[in-house]
Each structure stands twice: as structure tokens, then as C-alpha cells.
Amino acid sequence: MDWPDFSVQEMCSLSVEGSGLRRSAIIPPDAQGEGFDAAYDWTTLWYDAVQRDQEVLLVCPKLLNFKAMIADGALRLDGAPARVRRVEAWRRHDIVHLRGAAGRTVATSAGRWSGESGVSPDQSGIFAGLNASLHISRNNRLEWIADWARFHIGEHGLEAMLVMDNGSDDYAPEAVLDALAQTGLKRAVVLKVPHPYGPVRAKKGGGGAKFLQPAMLNLARLRFLYRARAVLNADLDELVWSGAGSVFDATVSSRFGFLAFDGKWRMPPLGLEPPHVHADHIHERVGDKPCPSKYCIVPGGWRRGIGWDVHRPETKLPVKWLRDARFGYWHCRGITTNWKSYNRLGFTEVGPADPFTASKLLDRLPRA
CATH class of the missing domain: 2.60.40 (Immunoglobulin-like)
Structure with missing residues (x-):
């Protein structure tokens, strides 16, 4: 069809x-x-x-x-x-x-x-052979979604996006498609997901009560993405940078059809009023530690039967063996609707500007 x-x-x-x-x-x-x-x-x-x-x-x-x-x-x-x-x-x-x-x-x-x-149809033909990404989103600004696409088209050769819209009420799903149609993508699907996201993790545990995101990652794998060339799993506030070509190409040519990479927070300048955009995030975070890994995977590879989760596939193969230092991601502090239980926009200090980040963002997301 x-x-x-x-x-x-x-x-x-x-x-x-x-x-x-x-x-x-x-x-x-x-x-x-x-x-x-x-x-x-x-x-x-x-x-x-x-x-x-x-x-x-x-x-x-x-x-x-x-x-x-x-x-x-x-x-x-x-x-x-x-x-x-x-x-x-x-x-x-x-x-x-x-x-x-x-x-x-x-x-x-x-x-x-x-x-x-x-019963929903198999729609893997939409993404067959393409470099794709998948995301869960609720009320993220349309310019954030479009800028994420533009950055990864230029940095990695991204060709298609699957956005699972978790009940946004600031705009209709068609507005996301309109924004993505202007970026140079070949394909995009917005999947309507009106179900509860799940409770925010309690301080003494309870993160396992959030069923939606891992289930949606695997619905994406089984219904839409299992014939994609490679799939990048990163959130819309995470920009995946490269020091050596496309992460999709590197994943396809890798031994296991899978690459993991760590992240670092990036901050906008102090005094810049929200809403921020990705291109604002050129500063390091004071006292920063690596963010949990994200990954790119060949869904039709030899590990095609394993489940996908937020920070790694559900496999006993140690992710540390599969980290590739040629890639990483910047976790943009100001790209948020502040939906979690803490105020991500309430920071009062930032570290120095990082020349590598600033250069990449200027190249991929030039400011008007």
C-alpha cells in the first residue's frame, strides 16, 4: 500500500x-x-x-x-x-x-x-531504507522540532522522522507536519498518542511505573521502523554531534549495527529570556557530568529481536563496549516546557562558552 x-x-x-x-x-x-x-x-x-x-x-x-x-x-x-x-x-x-x-x-x-x-497496518514501507529518528513530544514548540530536523539533516543526513505526539493541546498534529515539511526531510509521520505518559519518578524510586515511552519505542520499531536503514534515538532537546561523518553511516558499518554515545549539558547565556532555541546553547554547565547514553541502531540487524528502551536496547551486551567517542549529544537545558517536577529554566550560573559547540550550531542553525 x-x-x-x-x-x-x-x-x-x-x-x-x-x-x-x-x-x-x-x-x-x-x-x-x-x-x-x-x-x-x-x-x-x-x-x-x-x-x-x-x-x-x-x-x-x-x-x-x-x-x-x-x-x-x-x-x-x-x-x-x-x-x-x-x-x-x-x-x-x-x-x-x-x-x-x-x-x-x-x-x-x-x-x-x-x-x-x-488492527493497524504494517507501515514500515514509509521508512524503508531511510535514515530515521523517533521522538515522543508534547507541546514542544514547532520551531524546536523543525530546528532539530535541520541540525540532523546537515550533520548526519537524516531523512525521516517519526514524532509520537502525546496529546499536545497547543497545536494540532498537522502543524508538526507543516513545520517538518519545510526542513528538507523526505518523510515524516506524526502518530497520535493520547495515553498517560506515567508518573514522574519519586525520589525513593518508582521510575518503572512509566510504561508509555518504552512501549512507544517498540511500537515504532514493530509498525514503522524495522525496515529503516538506521534509527537515531534522541529527544528533541538533544542534538547529536559528529566528529567524523554521519552517525547513520557509522552505525550501518559497525560490527553490531549499534552505536552508543554520551551527552553533555549545554546552557543558554544568563539573562536571555525564554523561550530559548537550540542555537542559544553554547555554554557548558558548571560541574557537569556525562548524561546517560543515547544510541543509533540498525533495526533489521542481527539483534532485531531485542526491545528498545530510552537509553539503550534491552540487551545484556554492555553498552560501554559499543560507545563511539566520535559522536555525542548536547542536552539543551532551555529546550523544555518545564513539564517535570523541577524547574529546568531556573538556573543561575553557566560555564564558559564551548567553541566547538558554538561553531557547530552556527554552521547548522545560523541565527537570522
Whole structure:
């Protein structure tokens, strides 16, 4: 099937909202931070049902006490009993494999409740053979999204972006496409993701309660990106720089089809009023330490069966073996809607300007 080069897509989700059913909490009450109840996903059964070859895949939050609703005997595919081939249990999400060559609906039930969703198509052809990136975004400024694209087109030969829009209410998904269409990208998809992001990590633990981001990374892998040439996993406030060519080329030619790289914070000048842009971020952070690694991966490589997570694939292969010092990323402090529990815009000091950062940003994102 042919797909437009720039499009908005949706998921075929199923929720038990209104049924009286409720997912158990994955962490104990004493590790739940403020606002946990309002932010936790109590009701989503699956985020998306996706047709892949001879299977239908259900990409789910951790099923926990909902497991009985995805067992043999509970699920129906196109009205007929569905057979569960296997369940992949990852750290913060689960993937259910159903036998089914041409599924159109998936249904399940529990007690008096029953529910049904459609089945999303395999859309990997949109990104086939391209250098792609993926992102989760909510209300990020359109100029930030466009500047991220421009920087990576120039620095690495980025060709396509998948933006998973987590319920932005400052603009419609089509506005993101309009912004990206002016950057030189070949393809872009905005996937509508209206589900809870999950609770902010409590000081004494609880980060494992955020199901959405890792599940979306793997939905992206399974529905959209598994035929891409290589995929860059970096947030919209993270600019991946190169000291030696394209990170996509380096990943494709690497032994494992995977490269990791560390980050450093970069700060805008003091006294510059927000909203900031990426090009403002030329200063080091005082007392800075490396940020957690990000990565680029060949999705069809020999490790294609492993799950993707925020800072590394879910593999026992040590990331330190696969770090490549020719690449890194700048974590731009002022590119934020301040949605987390601390004020990222409340800094009162910055370090010296970094000539390498300033030169790269001037070259890739020249100011008017």
C-alpha cells in the first residue's frame, strides 16, 4: 500500500475505562511520588494492535493482573478464538503475538465487560531504507522540532522522522507536519498518542511505573521502523554531534549495527529570556557530568529481536563496549516546557562558552 510522505497516523487501542477493572500498581505505595494516582495508567489494555506478516501484535503496558484478558480463550480475532503464540515480557511493556494473517478486529472480555479494537497496518514501507529518528513530544514548540530536523539533516543526513505526539493541546498534529515539511526531510509521520505518559519518578524510586515511552519505542520499531536503514534515538532537546561523518553511516558499518554515545549539558547565556532555541546553547554547565547514553541502531540487524528502551536496547551486551567517542549529544537545558517536577529554566550560573559547540550550531542553525 502506498502512504503519503507526510501523514498523521493513529493507533488501534483498547482500554477498560468505565468497566470497574483496574491495573494493579507496579510499585508499592511507599515508593509512589506525588500525583501518582492521576498519572499512572490504570486502564489501557493495549496501545496498538499491529498486523505483521502472519501475526497480530498487541503492544501493551505491563499487563500485570490484566494477563487473563490476553490468554487463549479470552481473545478473539475477527470474531473467532485467537491463539496466543507467545508473550514478550520486557521491563516496562509487554508484546503479545497472535496467530492471524489478516486481522481486522481484536476483542477480549472479563466478566460482564467486553471490548474490541481495530488492527493497524504494517507501515514500515514509509521508512524503508531511510535514515530515521523517533521522538515522543508534547507541546514542544514547532520551531524546536523543525530546528532539530535541520541540525540532523546537515550533520548526519537524516531523512525521516517519526514524532509520537502525546496529546499536545497547543497545536494540532498537522502543524508538526507543516513545520517538518519545510526542513528538507523526505518523510515524516506524526502518530497520535493520547495515553498517560506515567508518573514522574519519586525520589525513593518508582521510575518503572512509566510504561508509555518504552512501549512507544517498540511500537515504532514493530509498525514503522524495522525496515529503516538506521534509527537515531534522541529527544528533541538533544542534538547529536559528529566528529567524523554521519552517525547513520557509522552505525550501518559497525560490527553490531549499534552505536552508543554520551551527552553533555549545554546552557543558554544568563539573562536571555525564554523561550530559548537550540542555537542559544553554547555554554557548558558548571560541574557537569556525562548524561546517560543515547544510541543509533540498525533495526533489521542481527539483534532485531531485542526491545528498545530510552537509553539503550534491552540487551545484556554492555553498552560501554559499543560507545563511539566520535559522536555525542548536547542536552539543551532551555529546550523544555518545564513539564517535570523541577524547574529546568531556573538556573543561575553557566560555564564558559564551548567553541566547538558554538561553531557547530552556527554552521547548522545560523541565527537570522
